[in-house]
């Protein structure tokens with residue numbers, strides 16, 4: 001009998017780089033890149049997720065590989081809804097034919113405009129949700145990281161994703177102050193591409209830049225100057241070429257992005273009320289998001305702020321886990337749609 005009224009509510013981390021879907025009672029069941037390959041002649045979707053990401057830079061003329069989210073917001077509405085529908089169906093693949101449409105919590109960057117937020121909600125409904133509620137990404141990340149967000153104590157979370165870095169101070173179930181900058185992991189990749197083009201006359205793609213960042217990228221001082229051979233197209237001859245780059249070069253290329261992230265943390269601390277600032281000094285700053293995995297970034301932030309910095313256990317999953325856990329508070333979101341989306345101090 002229960003089957004007839006069964007619904008699987010979902011938490012979705014609709015990220016610039018990755019989309020994760022959390023199913024209530026099961027945990028994170030989908031974890032794939034936010035990438036779609038489309039046939040531009042027929043407008044048909046050829047591949048979604050990992051399969052589409054593998055096609056980046058390798059497609060024939062009639063296929064375009066699209067990242068429908070840019071800087072944390074929807075850049076291509078129809079493709080985003082199609083991608084969400086695909087992932088939601090994948091997450092609910094074993095549901096009964098009689099299952100109700102799910103209620104969905106979907107995270108949005110805290111700096112999002114109301115129009116952008118509306119677009120995310122509409123896309124989620126178009127993808128098959130009965131109702132959809134936005135939750136600010138840093139709030140979800142803080143819940144996912146296990147921070148005491150409902151208690152009268154200040155917690156600072158810094159979520160560094162692909163398109164946005166979100167810094168927020170949370171206390172008593174709300175965002176007290178926050179800052180969202182559209183600078184994050186993707187900008188690190190871009191900085192690496194630009195550096196290698198300028199200094200080695202070599203053109204490399206987004207995927208290679210990301211691998212270089214993950215392999216030898218470091219924030220600040222490099223301890224061990226590792227080397228890496230990379231391949232790309234020689235800009236002078238047009239032919240393939242291999243060059244050797246060092247960790248020090250990549251650290252130099254990443255300087256501006258790292259600096260922007262550190263400044264966002266410092267600016268948020270400056271806006272933080274003193275009692276909460278004291279809590280943060282005691283408890284430390286927590287980093288989440290894939291960008292938190294950049295070597296030494298925790299140390300650089302700690303040196304610059306003089307506050308201890310910790311990386312959450314599963315940086316790539318914490319927003320999705322928090323979005324999923326917040327399904328338990330869905331009643332609150334129904335009665336107060338703006339709970340945990342807008343900060344009380346701008």
Ligand SMILES: Nc1ncnc2c1ncn2[C@@H]1O[C@H](COP(=O)(O)OP(=O)(O)OP(=O)(O)O)[C@@H](O)[C@H]1O
Pocket residue numbers: 013014015016017018019071072137160161162163164165184185186210213214217288289290291292293294295315316319
């Ligand atoms: N080991 C690593 N070192 C450095 N960066 C990493 C590492 N692993 C993943 N990343 C980067 O983390 C970013 C993706 O993180 P995440 O999945 O948290 O972002 P997202 O939620 O999709 O983006 P956003 O929050 O901006 O919408 C990418 O830029 C990726 O290159």
